[in-house]
Amino acid sequence: MTPSSPELISGHDGVLFDLDGVLYTGAYAVEGAVEAVAALRSRGLRCGFVTNNASRSAQVVAAHLLELGIEAAAEEVFGSAPAGVALLSEHVPAGSPVLVIGSDYLRELVAQAGFTVVQSCDETPSAVIQGFSPEIGWRDLAEASFAVNDGAAWFATNLDATLPRERGIAPGNGSLIEAITRATGRHPRAAGKPEPLLFTQAAEALGLDRPLVVGDRLDTDILGGNRAGFTTALVLTGVHTGQDAAAADETMRADFILRTLADLFGSRTDRAAPPVSSAASVTAPGQRS
DSSP, X not given: OOOXXXXXXXXXXXXXXXXXXXXXXXXXXXXXXXXXXXXXXXXXXXEEEEEOOOSSOHHXXXXXXXXXXXXXXXXGEEEHHHHHHHHHHHHSOTXXXXXXXXXXXXXXXXXXXXXXXXXXXXXXXXXXXXXXXXXXXXXXXXXXXXXXXXXXXXXXXXXXXXXXXXXEEEEXXXXXXXXXXXXXXXXXXXXXXXXXXXXXXXXXXXTOSSEEEEESOIIIIIHHHHHHTOEEXXXXXXXOOHHHHHTOOGGGOOSEEESSGGGXXXXXXXXXXXXXXXXXXXXXXXXXX
């Protein structure tokens, strides 16, 4: 009798999840997400939530997950807004005027870090920090462009070009940043994924030695997890497809590809060629060198 193969999740002491496109799309949970997180917790595995979304606090994100039926606490949420403010603090003296393009939450963090939050280029900001908010409009982008063209240092919480929503794929912070780049010819210093810091901070905070990173984007989740030295899994419920995975650069290749989060509990040896659509089963497109 052939012994059963170990589950994909075996050998890991926790999972670091991306949020948009992995656990939810907008106001709705991704199919199977509630059950997957509950199953992991029932086995004693820690769960962390690592997001490039800079528009909401850890408390708000945790509350949203709880509303969807996904157990979560604020101390398990790690976002790009605090990382962006930390990056700003490394390069700009405290007390400096800073133009914030983004959410009220990001403005609060900037103020708490000791900066003077300003509303316009006319107030001569030393720096601009930009994070996603659905309320950002042309006037905001114009003010940022004026400031950057006048010599202000420019920082971004993240560079995600798109965001998965219940109605489809929408522009993300990276797309709005591209508008300013077109107007200024400059690029911001960026925090958040794919930099490895969010992943390593989350693992350390949760006491994880062997986390599995699960995300739906090759260029942020998988690249960042790879850079952190963690095992990575691309789930095909968000932005990138199996065809994208098959064509990915070596630095963005995941250790595993999951059709849904239910595949976390599938066999580690159920491997085949990289899938070409979201109907694929658990696969391993190739190990990193």
